Amino acid sequence: MNVMVTGGAGYIGSHAVQRLLADGHDVVVVDNLFRGHAEAIELLRTRAKGGSRLSFEKRDISRTDDIEAVLRERRIETIMHFAAWTYVGESVQNPMEYYANNTAGSLSLIRACERSWSGGHGGVKRFVFSSTAATYGEPPADRVPIREDCPQLPINPYGASKLMVERMLADMVSAATRAGREFGSACLRYFNVAGSDRTGLIGEDHDPETHLIPIAIQAAMGKRSEMTIFGADYPTPDGTCVRDYVHVEDLADAHATVMEAMRLGRSVAYNLGIGRGYSVREVISAVERVTGRQIAVKSGARRAGDPPVLYADPSKIADELGWRASYIDLDQIIATAWEWMRKHPEGYRS
Numbered sequence: 071m072n073v074m075v076t077g078g079a080g081y082i083g084s085h086a087v088q089r090l091l092a093d094g095h096d097v098v099v100v101d102n103l104f105r106g107h108a109e110a111i112e113l114l115r116t117r118a119k120g121g122s123r124l125s126f127e128k129r130d131i132s133r134t135d136d137i138e139a140v141l142r143e144r145r146i147e148t149i150m151h152f153a154a155w156t157y158v159g160e161s162v163q164n165p166m167e168y169y170a171n172n173t174a175g176s177l178s179l180i181r182a183c184e185r186s187w188s189g190g191h192g193g194v195k196r197f198v199f200s201s202t203a204a205t206y207g208e209p210p211a212d213r214v215p216i217r218e219d220c221p222q223l224p225i226n227p228y229g230a231s232k233l234m235v236e237r238m239l240a241d242m243v244s245a246a247t248r249a250g251r252e253f254g255s256a257c258l259r260y261f262n263v264a265g266s267d268r269t270g271l272i273g274e275d276h277d278p279e280t281h282l283i284p285i286a287i288q289a290a291m292g293k294r295s296e297m298t299i300f301g302a303d304y305p306t307p308d309g310t311c312v313r314d315y316v317h318v319e320d321l322a323d324a325h326a327t328v329m330e331a332m333r334l335g336r337s338v339a340y341n342l343g344i345g346r347g348y349s350v351r352e353v354i355s356a357v358e359r360v361t362g363r364q365i366a367v368k369s370g371a372r373r374a375g376d377p378p379v380l381y382a383d384p385s386k387i388a389d390e391l392g393w394r395a396s397y398i399d400l401d402q403i404i405a406t407a408w409e410w411m412r413k414h415p416e417g418y419r420s
């Protein structure tokens with residue numbers, strides 16, 4: 071299949087590209103490289119074997135004409151859309167940047183997709199969107215584990231910017247189906263994504279880094295003198311927040327599964343998580359165990375909008391498509407992140 075991966079030079083997108091190439095698909099990565107890494111694409115080219123091809127277009131998804139041209143030229147049938155700004159705090163400071171890039175950028179991409187239908191190859195038929203558990207906001211305790219029918223009430227612009235895209239896709243599928251056009255979409259709501267490619271080729275390299283596991287590993291490596299636990303007085307067994315950590319390769323596997331199984335004419339949503347939570351203290355202890363190093367930890371105040379416990383009920387995708395996370399053990403997830411960060415202390419610059 072010919073697949074366009076937006077944001078394919080970023081953390082999760084690059085892992086999805088790796089999986090698509092392994093499955094024999096032809097992949098076009100579209101990334102403006104604001105937060106992605108050209109090095110990841112170069113490394114992935116070495117994996118493009120067995121007849122599959124990888125090409126790179128340094129473009130912005132907001133350029134509808136450019137994207138339409140790529141969709142037509144490369145006869146794209148599926149879009150996997152990862153490109154976005156992803157920092158909650160930044161979204162609170164600069165909400166319009168988030169609505170511009172995540173919401174209006176996605177609208178531009180969807181428009182390009184719509185225009186591709188008049189092309190000779192029939193245009194895009196499948197659209198897989200990187201959504202987020204942040205669309206659920208702060209669900210009440212009795213809605214955790216979170217199912218897909220939990221009300222989506224985001225509490226920050228990042229979550230809201232993504233929820234609007236879910237809505238656009240659902241409306242687009244309805245309109246396309248009414249017009250007799252074959253088109254389907256899937257919104258995959260990720261919980262906390264973690265880990266790295268088990269072969270050690272690509273990994274997580276965010277600047278700034280805001281995710282707990284790489285921050286704890288950086289502290290273990292001495293790249294940070296200490297790390298902060300934001301709130302140790304939550305109503306959880308050890309007082310710290312509990313989250314669901316899903317391995318990035320399991321996520322890539324879920325994308326491949328959803329793409330293959332997608333029923334045209336339907337717009338679906340699935341939660342992607344392991345279905346259990348680990349506390350911040352459990353994560354820090356696991357990083358100490360895996361790295362064999364001590365981490366200096368200080369206590370800080372709670373952050374606004376951090377619910378005590380968030381984890382997925384991933385049974386819908388398990389029941390409908392048979393997908394389950396293969397990494398459940400926290401130490402194993404962390405070991406893959408540690409392996410990459412140990413060998414690449416400066417990320418892709420190493």
Ligand SMILES: NC(=O)c1ccc[n+]([C@@H]2O[C@H](COP(=O)([O-])OP(=O)(O)OC[C@H]3O[C@@H](n4cnc5c(N)ncnc54)[C@H](O)[C@@H]3O)[C@@H](O)[C@H]2O)c1
Pocket residue numbers: 076077078079080081082083100101102103104105106107129130131132151152153154155156171175200201202203259260261262263264276
């Ligand atoms: N990392 C997580 O834990 C997590 C959790 C839930 C959802 N998500 C979603 O997954 C997706 C990928 O996240 P990530 O952690 O890999 O982020 P990332 O920042 O590593 O990757 C995003 C990529 O998109 C590119 N990009 C951004 N705006 C663009 C634009 N306008 N045009 C072209 N390229 C653009 C960036 O350069 C970057 O390479 C995002 O949509 C994010 O919202 C991530």
